[in-house]
Amino acid sequence: MMRKTLTVLALGLTLSALGTGAVLAQSSAAKATVDAAKAAGVVGEQADGYLGIVAGGDDALRASVAEINIGRAAAYKEIAARTGVTPEAAGQATAKQLYSRLAPGYYWKPLDGGWMKK
Known part of the structure; x- marks a missing residue:
């Protein structure tokens, strides 16, 4: 189990090093929309590995968040298939x-809590 955890963490580091935009399928328009919403405090990162709406947002923003998610x-799922862990564990790793790179003032949602500013 420890080896699988380390493998997932290493893959998470690889995703971070390459930039999630380079690895995860998304349009540049969706990324730009979400990046602006993150800076405005409307969208945040969650401890499960997905984006979430902090407050507000229109249908276009929600579609961009859904596309990235x-x-x-x-x-x-791909990481889980290669490493033998669950997709949830891969997302959390x-x-x-993502949290370590999150700029101060951006929003984060832990698994067991509400939105908080970093």
């Missing part, structure tokens, strides 16, 4: 890497 889900 679909890409992330596919990546987590990647989320730890």
Whole structure:
């Protein structure tokens, strides 16, 4: 189990090093929309590895978040298939890497809590 955990963490580091935009399927428009919403405090990262709406947002933003989350889900399933862990574990390992790069003032949602600013 420890080896699988380390493998998932290493893959999370690889995703971070390459940039999640380079690895996870998403359009540049969706990424730009979500990046602006993150900076505005409308969208945040979650400890499960997915994006979430902090507050507000229109249908276009929700569609962009959904598009990116679909890409992330596919990546987590691929990681899980290669490493023998669950997609949930792969998402959580990647989320730890995303959190480490999260700028101060951006929103984060732990698995057992509500939204908080980093």
